[in-house]
Amino acid sequence: MDLHDASATVKYLVRDRDRRYTAAFDAVFEEEGIATVKTGIRVPRMNAIMERWVRSCRAELLDRTLIVNQAHLMHALREYETFYNERRSHRALCAAAPRRPLPTDHQPGPTRPPRIRRRDRLGGILHEYRHAA
Numbered sequence: 733m734d735l736h737d738a739s740a741t742v743k744y745l746v747r748d749r750d751r752r753y754t755a756a757f758d759a760v761f762e763e764e765g766i767a768t769v770k771t772g773i774r775v776p777r778m779n780a781i782m783e784r785w786v787r788s789c790r791a792e793l794l795d796r797t798l799i800v801n802q803a804h805l806m807h808a809l810r811e812y813e814t815f816y817n818e819r820r821s822h823r824a825l826c827a828a829a830p831r832r833p834l835p836t837d838h839q840p841g842p843t844r845p846p847r848i849r850r851r852d853r854l855g856g857i858l859h860e861y862r863h864a865a
Contacts, residue, residue, distance in 0.1 A: 744769050788816070796857050811854050819860045 745761050747753055748771045758768045771778055793812045799805045847864035 742766050746771065749773065785816070793854070793857060797854070808854060812858065815853060815858045815860070819858075 742764075744767050746769045761768055789809070789812055793808060797808060799808065849862050849864045851860040851862070852858070853860060
C-alpha cells in the first residue's frame with residue numbers, strides 16, 4: 733500500500749493494543765509522518781460507538797447516494813457529519829443532537845401548533861427541521 737499514490741493525507745492511525753502490532757509496525761507509519769494512536773485499555777464500547785456511526789452513515793447516506801469521485805465523497809461525508817452532530821436527533825440524548833443542549837422538561841401552556849420548516853441537504857437525502865419564525 734502506498735499512501736502517496738492514493739493522494740490521501742493521513743495524520744493518525746487508530747489501532748487497538750493487540751500484541752500483533754509490534755514496534756516495527758508502528759515505525760513504518762512513523763517514517764511516513766503518521767502518528768499511531770492506541771485505543772483505551774478495557775474500553776469495550778469504544779468500537780461499538782464507531783460501528784454504530786458507520787452503520788448510520790451507510791444506511792442514511794451512502795446506500796442512497798451514487799458517489800462519483802473522492803471529492804464528492806468527502807463533501808457528502810462532511811455534510812453528513814455536520815448533520816449527525818448538529819441536527820440529527822439521538823435516542824440516547826433524549827432526542828437532542830450531540831452539539832445541542834438537552835431538552836428541558838418544562839410544561840408549556842396551551843399554544844398554537846408550531847410551524848415547521850424543512851431544509852433538504854445533499855439533494856434531499858438528509859432533512860433538517862426548524863421552527864419557523
